[in-house]
Amino acid sequence: MMQHKMILRVVSKLLIPFILLFGLYVQWHGDFGPGGGFQAGVIFASAFVLYGLIYGLGSLRTVLPSWVTRLFLSLGVLIYSGVGVVCMLMGAKFLDYYVLSSTEHGGQHLGIMLVEIGVGMTVFAGIVTIFCAFAGRAAADMYQGDGDQEESNS
Amino acid sequence: MNIEIVTSDLLNIATLIFLAVIGIAIARIRNLFAVVMLSGIYSLMGASLYVILDAVDVAFTEAAVGAGASTVLMIGTLALTSSREKAATSPANAIKGLIICTLLGAALIYGSLDMPLYGDPSAPIHHHIVPRYLNDSMAEIAVPNVVTSVLAGYRGFDTMGETFVIFTAAIGVITLIGRKRRRRKTSKDDGGHDS
Incomplete structure (x- = not known):
């Protein structure tokens, strides 16, 4: 797509690992500082969006096939609601985390961490999915002639 | 200071x-x-x-x-x-837009007159449920960032709804424009199966 943008390619390749690392930091550090699953998911997704913008949608889909994002999309909400159901099975109310561990505070920590992971996964996969759907449709419109584009756009 | x-x-x-x-x-x-x-x-x-x-x-x-x-x-x-x-279609529309914007802006400013001043400690928002969160969060949930404890702990149900909103949005986008468009040449019934 952007074959000649040498500076963009080099700089993005340098930046992407740090963006991913920062996303993970925000995910795990949400209990102690600003951030949490939502922000982490967006930051993590933005690394992949950057990759897709510079190297093209095909490369992005090689790194992150559509079944992976769809899996993450559903797994996130499943983890979130699953934590709630587990709380109910262990005798508390829906999303009442204190039963999850031997101590009340430990249970709260564990529950909040799991729930934030769920939020992060869904937000990450959601942003990547929406970006790929838009970019894939735009690419399909651009090359109207070849209709043999893969189904795996979304 | x-x-x-x-x-x-x-x-x-x-x-x-x-x-x-x-x-x-x-x-x-x-x-x-x-x-x-x-x-x-x-x-x-x-x-x-x-x-x-x-x-x-x-x-x-x-x-x-x-x-x-x-x-x-x-x-x-x-x-x-x-x-x-696209350029505006007619000056009449521009005048209508101006009138609507002025009325809406006036209504918003009128509405803001009743709001408590910025940083007012007696504002209702500081007295409803916030003091309880701020005072008891550390003892009940023991997460240093109160925002996280409110979002994922006290208001976990709301956050779950928000996560489902993201999920639904992504599903909606996949359904609407995620699939490939059919070739114009071959399909007379374009739009019948797609979009």
């Missing part, structure tokens, strides 16, 4: 002026690529305003979602539609 207050006031005023200038520019510029870029800058200025107001979590989200993700999605939309805004 006095100087600090003046500095934060100056920062507030400067940020708000920037926001106003960007807003006017967005309304006047016809090139939609420039408008998308400006709206990203608008979000970034909004994020700095939230930092000045000590709402770091909100600022973080605004910078990541408003300035980052939505700018990319808007550019994606421009690639699908057109990058140029």
Whole structure:
């Protein structure tokens, strides 16, 4: 797509690992500082969006096939609601985390961490999915002639 | 102490002026690529305003979602539609728009007259449920960041709803434009199966 943008390619390749690392930091550090699953998911997704913008949608889909994002999309909400159901099975109310561990505070920590992971996964996969759907449709419109584009756009 | 207050006031005023200038520019510029870029800058200025107001979590989200993700999605939309805004159809419409905007703006300003002053400690929001969260969060949940304990703990049900909103949005986009468009040449019934 952007074959000649040498500076963009080099700089993005340098930046992407740090963006991913920062996303993970925000995910795990949400209990102690600003951030949490939502922000982490967006930051993590933005690394992949950057990759897709510079190297093209095909490369992005090689790194992150559509079944992976769809899996993450559903797994996130499943983890979130699953934590709630587990709380109910262990005798508390829906999303009442204190039963999850031997101590009340430990249970709260564990529950909040799991729930934030769920939020992060869904937000990450959601942003990547929406970006790929838009970019894939735009690419399909651009090359109207070849209709043999893969189904795996979304 | 006095100087600090003046500095934060100056920062507030400067940020708000920037926001106003960007807003006017967005309304006047016809090139939609420039408008998308400006709206990203608008979000970034909004994020700095939230930092000045000590709402770091909100600022973080605004910078990541408003300035980052939505700018990319808007550019994606421009690639699908057109990058140029059509000129106004008739001056009559412009006058109607002006009247509606003036009325709406007047209503909003009238509504804001009843609001408590910025930073007023007797404002209702500081007396309803917030003191309980702030006082008991550490003893009940023991997560240092109260925002996280409210979002994922006390208000876990709301956050679950928000996660489902993201999920639904992505599913909706996949359903609407995620599939490939059929070739124009071969299909007479285009749109019957797709879109």
